Amino acid sequence: MSNPVTDPRWEIEPLIVRTRRIDDPGELISLLPDSGQLAWVHGGDGLVGWGRAAQFGWTGPERFDEADRWWRTLANRAVVRDDIEAPGSGLVAFGTFTFSDHADGSLLVVPEVVVGRRDGVCWLTTIGRAITAAPALEAASPARAVAVALDDDDSRRATWRDIVATAVDRITADELDKVVLARSVDAVADEAIDVRHPLRRLAQEYPSCWTFHVDGFFGSTPEMLVRLEGGLVTSRVLAGTIRRSGDDHRDLALAASLARSSKDLEEHEYAVASVADALAPACTGMNVPESPFVLHLPNVMHLATDVTGVLREEASALSLAAALHPSAAVGGTPTTDAVELIEEIEGMDRGRYAGPVGWIGANGDGEWGIGLRSAQVLEDGSRVRLFAGCGIVADSVPADELAESDAKLVPVRTSLES
């Protein structure tokens, strides 16, 4: 993980921001240069950025509040001319936050250039200390695929099964109701990985997910922790998973069995309750559907619930993400007991995995997904750490959870292949 850059210039010189409408530039990810890439893409729409107009990093339990304050100060001082006025036009920052209060790596990055697309409208934003000319946009040099080998041996897999068995024992002993346990697998290459290659594949193969990249942390998450747009709050809650078979007919039967599985429904209910409880104080008129739908992804299917609400008072997408994190889709129930158990038995640093990742606009609107189906580029860029986790309840079977984690590793693992 690179060290956050602390740039004190933002305190004295306001940012000058200019958004212009542009012709459709084609696939957003293909515009990214070979370093400093920032991405948040969904179904071909979204934002990509590069360069650093400002950047700041935080550690500790106050990291969200401090980031929110920094952002508000920066946004209030910025001089913005925006011809588009759409979510994601004007001043934006991309961000990533660690799962744990104690880990380093939470970061907001304000790019120098942002290219966005939404519903056929495309724009280019430049951000700097002075008025800057719009750069010419062209597809950058093609992303290179490099050969990678996975470092996932049998003894590590057996250890993780034992950790899951320990969690099941602790749940059966009534210490808690649910805990989400994760594992990591390293992919090693002979040379530095060009992150644009996996990003492009992820965006193409998982268009219903949010494909992201901030500071070496990348992936394609199906789970929207919170979106705030014009006072409307949305959260897509996922928990409860079944692997796809590759056969459409059989997958329909599997979807039906997932929708009836008491183990998965229990896991899901905890996750929905944690989101609804965290949003309730900030919202009026919340809608929490009584039963989930089945979300079909190319590798797995999930139980899914879209929670919506109307914001009661002024709040930013980031402050809502702070209130929601960690939801029971990545922590557990009760939250404090689950996070303590994760720290006690999981045996790894999650880093930014399962933390909020996304973007925020000058008015506080934005989108924060949960950093799932994700990986962190490490060291010299030739090692990538992939993460996957599973919700554990009393009926969980360790071998099944290991197989489920394998299925959740598939998107990033295959995106690294040539």
Ligand SMILES: C=C(O[C@H]1C=CC=C(C(=O)O)[C@@H]1O)C(=O)O
């Ligand atoms: C923790 C992960 O997934 C969460 C989201 C959807 C379904 C989940 C599950 O069924 O266990 C997890 O709660 C992960 O992908 O690493």
